[in-house]
Amino acid sequence: MDRLCRAPINSSLWNIRTKVKPTPEIRSRDLPFNKPSATVLVSASNGANGGNGAINIKHISEQKDRLLLTAVKRALYTTEQEQGPGQVAFRVAYQGIPGAYSEEAALATHPGCQGLPCHTYAAALQSVESRVADRAILPVESTVEGSIHRNYDLLLDHRLCIVGEIHYPVYYCLLAPPGVDREEIKRVMAHPLALSQCRRTLKTLGLANVSMQTSDDTAGAAECVSRNGPRGTAAIASARAAEIYGLRVLARGIQDESCNFTRFLILARDPIVPTADRPCKTSIVVAHDGELGVLFKVLSAFSFRDINLTKLESRPTKNRPLRVVGDGPAFVKEFHCVFYIDFEASLSDRRVQNALTELKEFASFLRVLGSYSVDATPKA
Numbered sequence: 552m553d554r555l556c557r558a559p560i561n562s563s564l565w566n567i568r569t570k571v572k573p574t575p576e577i578r579s580r581d582l583p584f585n586k587p588s589a590t591v592l593v594s595a596s597n598g599a600n601g602g603n604g605a606i607n608i609k610h611i612s613e614q615k616d617r618l619l620l621t622a623v624k625r626a627l628y629t630t631e632q633e634q635g636p637g638q639v640a641f642r643v644a645y646q647g648i649p650g651a652y653s654e655e656a657a658l659a660t661h662p663g664c665q666g667l668p669c670h671t672y673a674a675a676l677q678s679v680e681s682r683v684a685d686r687a688i689l690p691v692e693s694t695v696e697g698s699i700h701r702n703y704d705l706l707l708d709h710r711l712c713i714v715g716e717i718h719y720p721v722y723y724c725l726l727a728p729p730g731v732d733r734e735e736i737k738r739v740m741a742h743p744l745a746l747s748q749c750r751r752t753l754k755t756l757g758l759a760n761v762s763m764q765t766s767d768d769t770a771g772a773a774e775c776v777s778r779n780g781p782r783g784t785a786a787i788a789s790a791r792a793a794e795i796y797g798l799r800v801l802a803r804g805i806q807d808e809s810c811n812f813t814r815f816l817i818l819a820r821d822p823i824v825p826t827a828d829r830p831c832k833t834s835i836v837v838a839h840d841g842e843l844g845v846l847f848k849v850l851s852a853f854s855f856r857d858i859n860l861t862k863l864e865s866r867p868t869k870n871r872p873l874r875v876v877g878d879g880p881a882f883v884k885e886f887h888c889v890f891y892i893d894f895e896a897s898l899s900d901r902r903v904q905n906a907l908t909e910l911k912e913f914a915s916f917l918r919v920l921g922s923y924s925v926d927a928t929p930k931a
């Protein structure tokens with residue numbers, strides 16, 4: 552039974568189904584933290600293996616049962632996302648656990664989808680490559696902190712295409728277990744980006760001198776505080792994470808800048824090139840080996856054709872070999888410099904094809920990461 556319960560934590564490949572008895576008592580948003588006992592029926596399968604069983608949760612306050620409960624919560628959450636008996640919904644992989652902003656962005660772009668929680672960004676991308684998921688969602692840029700460089704490099708390392716983007720508003724909350732007040736907070740746990748984006752507000756809330764602890768994702772911090780945070784520990788995460796992990800919202804909207812958006816890319820195995828009759832973007836990667844004037848030539852190829860660039864990220868990779876997937880087999884190389892470029896036109900536009908032909912003449916590597924519709928969400 553234990554094995555079944557731990558399955559969703561250890562492996563994103565397991566497909567868990569749960570039935571909960573008694574039904575009125577337990578729902579994913581209302582798990583029985585304070586109830587004396589409950590029975591949860593669980594079945595799990597990963598294709599080859601599987602089984603059914605029941606967990607009797609007798610003392611929810613005990614650490615072991617809390618661990619089980621967390622696993623069941625995830626399983627319940629997964630089940631809720633399924634569209635019908637035996638029918639698995641469209642799967643969107645993300646780094647983190649339920650309640651993470653990446654998952655919110657996945658649900659916003661693919662309503663009704665089944666979120667597939669993964670330990671790392673690479674695992675999320677890998678799950679699409681290996682057909683466990685249909686899409687992956689990857690944060691690449693924040694309005695406040697700028698580009699997430701490691702995730703840009705991951706794009707190069709995987710054979711996936713960008714098929715969409717979303718600018719998702721990140722609205723942080725300060726969360727603590729029920730019964731813990733703001734005055735008692737001695738420790739704040741959060742994703743490093745969340746800590747740095749809320750620092751000034753934490754000060755105004757009288758939390759300037761509390762110790763800070765980082766977590767892999769915001770929802771992970773909420774889960775940890777709910778599961779085993781010593782009293783006086785708060786998490787920075789979403790209001791939805793508070794619901795999922797049974798925490799109380801002590802303060803809402805604690806990000807220092809009101810305009811706090813994260814840009815997520817949607818990745819698929821195959822390209823979906825939009826027609827040129829609507830606002831589109833294309834993302835490419837161009838690398839060179841140190842020849843003179845490459846950046847000038849790249850910019851001219853677009854400027855000459857009136858194609859507007861929306862992003863230019865330069866990543867020196869000398870002494871830092873990159874693993875690169877292009878048209879052929881993957882290879883590892885130290886380029887002099889790699890440019891990630893976004894521009895406002897579709898690959899189906901002839902001007903774009905001409906510009907790319909020109910780039911091929913002097914670039915040592917060129918890859919089109921994808922063409923997709925622009926997310927025109929106003930950032931105000």
Ligand SMILES: O=C(O)C(=O)C[C@]1(C(=O)O)C=C[C@@H](O)C=C1
Nearest residue numbers: 651652653690742744768769813
């Ligand atoms: O931790 C999460 O909730 C995430 O979805 C990841 C992530 C990121 O890595 O950019 C996304 C948005 C938030 O700004 C903080 C963290």
